[in-house]
Amino acid sequence: MSDRRTVNRLSRREFGGLVATGAALPMLVAPQNPSPARQPDGTPPPQRRLVPDAPPFDAHLEFALKSVALRAEPFPMTQVRLLPKSVYHDAQEWNRAYMARLDADRMLYTFRANAGLPLGAAKPLGGWEQPENGQRASELRGHFPGHFLSASALLYGSTGDKAVKSKADYMVAEMAKCQEKLGGHYLSAFPTTWWDRLEKGERVWAPFYTIHKIMAGMWDMYRLAGNTQALHVLEGMSAWADEWTASKTDEHMQRILTIEFGGIAETLYHLAAETHNARWGKVGDRFQKRSFINPLALRRDELRGLHVNTHIPQVIAAARRYEISGDNRFHDVADYFFHEVSTARSYVTGGTSNAEAWLAPPRRLAAELKMSTNTAECCCAYNMLKLARQLYGWRPDSSYFDYYERLLLNHRIGTIRPHVGTTQYYLSLTPGVWKTFNTEDQTFWCCTGSGVEEYAKLNDSIYWRDHDGLYVNLFIPSELDWAEKGFTLRQETEYPRSESTTLTVVAARPDPLAMRLRIPGWLRSAPTVRINGKVLDASAAPGSYLTLNRAWKAGDRVEMDLPMHLRIEAMPDDPRLQAFLYGPLVLAGDLGSAGLTESHIVGPNLRVGAPNVEQNGSPLAAVNRTPPVPDLEIPTFRGAGADPSSWIKPTDKPQVFRTTGQKKDVTLVPLNSLFDRRYSVYWEVEPAQS
Numbered sequence: 001m002s003d004r005r006t007v008n009r010l011s012r013r014e015f016g017g018l019v020a021t022g023a024a025l026p027m028l029v030a031p032q033n034p035s036p037a038r039q040p041d042g043t044p045p046p047q048r049r050l051v052p053d054a055p056p057f058d059a060h061l062e063f064a065l066k067s068v069a070l071r072a073e074p075f076p077m078t079q080v081r082l083l084p085k086s087v088y089h090d091a092q093e094w095n096r097a098y099m100a101r102l103d104a105d106r107m108l109y110t111f112r113a114n115a116g117l118p119l120g121a122a123k124p125l126g127g128w129e130q131p132e133n134g135q136r137a138s139e140l141r142g143h144f145p146g147h148f149l150s151a152s153a154l155l156y157g158s159t160g161d162k163a164v165k166s167k168a169d170y171m172v173a174e175m176a177k178c179q180e181k182l183g184g185h186y187l188s189a190f191p192t193t194w195w196d197r198l199e200k201g202e203r204v205w206a207p208f209y210t211i212h213k214i215m216a217g218m219w220d221m222y223r224l225a226g227n228t229q230a231l232h233v234l235e236g237m238s239a240w241a242d243e244w245t246a247s248k249t250d251e252h253m254q255r256i257l258t259i260e261f262g263g264i265a266e267t268l269y270h271l272a273a274e275t276h277n278a279r280w281g282k283v284g285d286r287f288q289k290r291s292f293i294n295p296l297a298l299r300r301d302e303l304r305g306l307h308v309n310t311h312i313p314q315v316i317a318a319a320r321r322y323e324i325s326g327d328n329r330f331h332d333v334a335d336y337f338f339h340e341v342s343t344a345r346s347y348v349t350g351g352t353s354n355a356e357a358w359l360a361p362p363r364r365l366a367a368e369l370k371m372s373t374n375t376a377e378c379c380c381a382y383n384m385l386k387l388a389r390q391l392y393g394w395r396p397d398s399s400y401f402d403y404y405e406r407l408l409l410n411h412r413i414g415t416i417r418p419h420v421g422t423t424q425y426y427l428s429l430t431p432g433v434w435k436t437f438n439t440e441d442q443t444f445w446c447c448t449g450s451g452v453e454e455y456a457k458l459n460d461s462i463y464w465r466d467h468d469g470l471y472v473n474l475f476i477p478s479e480l481d482w483a484e485k486g487f488t489l490r491q492e493t494e495y496p497r498s499e500s501t502t503l504t505v506v507a508a509r510p511d512p513l514a515m516r517l518r519i520p521g522w523l524r525s526a527p528t529v530r531i532n533g534k535v536l537d538a539s540a541a542p543g544s545y546l547t548l549n550r551a552w553k554a555g556d557r558v559e560m561d562l563p564m565h566l567r568i569e570a571m572p573d574d575p576r577l578q579a580f581l582y583g584p585l586v587l588a589g590d591l592g593s594a595g596l597t598e599s600h601i602v603g604p605n606l607r608v609g610a611p612n613v614e615q616n617g618s619p620l621a622a623v624n625r626t627p628p629v630p631d632l633e634i635p636t637f638r639g640a641g642a643d644p645s646s647w648i649k650p651t652d653k654p655q656v657f658r659t660t661g662q663k664k665d666v667t668l669v670p671l672n673s674l675f676d677r678r679y680s681v682y683w684e685v686e687p688a689q690s
């Protein structure tokens with residue numbers, strides 16, 4: 001979510017101008033340029049199916065409920081518990097403590113103020129939750145309490161923590177009073193006059209984005225915490241959305257959708273399926289932005305210039321639309337988008353976006369990296385994880401979890417501040433940056449909101465199931481209770497700090513059951529697997545599953561080795577610009593902490609002012625609210641061929657490496673373990689002289 005008070009690169013208004021008034025549509029019916037045999041950077045073109053040139057979506061969408069059978073589903077979070085003493089459990093607990101420190105009445109302040117209800121003694125929150133009280137107000141206010149409801153519902157599902165549920169139940173009840181005071185349907189923390197501005201095309205931040213967060217919070221409180229009042233509030237809000245949108249022509253709605261709006265359709269589709277009421281699906285369809293989904297359904301990347309974090313949720317909504325209606329056009333939108341973003345628009349961490357947008361053509365990531373310091377917004381990682389999980393249910397292919405693991409380990413674990421629980425906005429990949437975190441109660445970026453959700457559901461998607469058995473997709477210390485089958489499985493590992501995992505059957509019935517282990521794509525070869533200490537003859541290739549089908553007994557023990565090795569990933573458009581990985585872990589060079597203070601680390605984010613690296617000479621001038629940090633020369637390296645282990649050597653500390661034979665050698669550690677230090681992930685590497 002760009003704060004337009006400070007971002008001037010691609011203001012919402014200018015950006016809207018690129019796609020408004022259907023200007024993009026005629027391009028869709030023009031003959032497609034023939035694909036070049038190879039991309040300009042030499043890589044083969046992506047595989048394409050034969051697709052029609054005509055835009056698949058026109059003004060008329062028929063909605064009818066018809067659910068699509070999924071091939072796999074994750075276990076409910078209530079059946080999976082994280083075990084203590086892991087990076088995941090730590091992150092869950094730091095986040096839980098941060099959420100506990102946030103006062104419910106402070107989060108309700110702007111809702112009560114907007115409804116004209118008594119405010120009590122509570123002080124309002126600041127940052128993007130700032131109300132009108134003499135200071136500059138935020139037009140995004142109300143978004144964070146919505147996220148907080150979702151996070152509370154997720155955390156309750158993850159841990160069963162009743163205090164978390166009762167605080168969120170209280171917030172739902174108080175918000176319901178605000179809704180009642182506002183007439184029974186509308187609910188938000190800002191006045192309805194903003195909708196008039198949106199309707200007239202006047203400047204307003206992103207009201208549908210914000211209202212969606214509140215609706216999603218209500219949906220999650222109903223779905224995961226059994227709060228039926230939340231469902232009632234959501235139905236009221238959906239009725240308001242129906243009334244507001246029904247009065248607009250289709251053309252007018254398409255213009256409105258050029259203003260950031262996000263995933264409101266997803267929540268409406270969930271509601272339609274849950275209540276068997278197609279009315280909500282029809283309202284959701286009014287939020288289908290044709291200039292965005294038409295090229296995707298035609299498998300064309302026209303993403304350049306789009307705001308990333310409000311478009312990924314539109315794809316998640318399209319995916320949900322497919323699941324509840326069987327309309328394959330929406331399947332293709334989601335399938336192609338995921339493929340394109342995960343392969344052609346993601347950095348080595350799995351992160352995507354730059355200054356909240358896609359600024360360059362696909363596979364031009366080296367060029368993109370130089371365009372701002374604000375690479376890889378955390379909300380985008382949150383939403384791409386959500387999309388990957390959804391698509392896996394359609395086709396349980398291990399590659400989705402290779403991607404998921406990369407993003408989880410390198411972008412999410414490591415962007416929560418240890419012990420404090422605050423989180424990041426961008427995980428910048430500009431050489432010489434450092435990690436920055438939100439303040440306790442004066443920030444509330446969009447990513448603070450998606451952050452409290454992310455770390456409340458780290459037990460989700462470790463294990464999946466279908467008719468034949470279960471999938472083990474993530475190597476996270478946890479216990480699965482498959483009560484319906486009388487099957488309990490305990491996974492113990494220090495992965496990714498260790499290079500193996502162990503699964504112990506705690507309880508089982510005599511019926512055979514398939515246990516499918518994900519064999520990560522980054523492995524060099526089929527790993528060794530032992531059952532009850534005996535090495536299995538069979539294994540499976542990296543990037544697949546090893547299926548173990550047997551009648552399990554309590555005490556059965558499966559051990560899988562996951563040997564890691566150093567490897568290089570170069571930018572697609574600049575093979576000299578390289579990142580290093582050890583197994584699944586992206587390594588960062590530790591460039592010291594000279595000049596860094598707490599005021600650099602907490603509060604600001606690297607996007608403030610969003611200056612261009614080339615424009616001001618120093619990418620780090622981006623942090624313009626704090627004293628300058630010392631200039632830093634980023635070392636360049638001379639490599640020795642494709643195998644980095646010839647010049648990057650292990651040290652006596654685990655997973656810590658050091659370059660050798662360079663003008664200036666650097667220590668490399670997992671990016672997710674580096675805090676309060678300046679770092680680089682990408683390096684200029686020249687080939688060795690012969």
Ligand SMILES: [Zn+2]
Nearest residue numbers: 001379446447
């Ligand atoms: Zn964000």
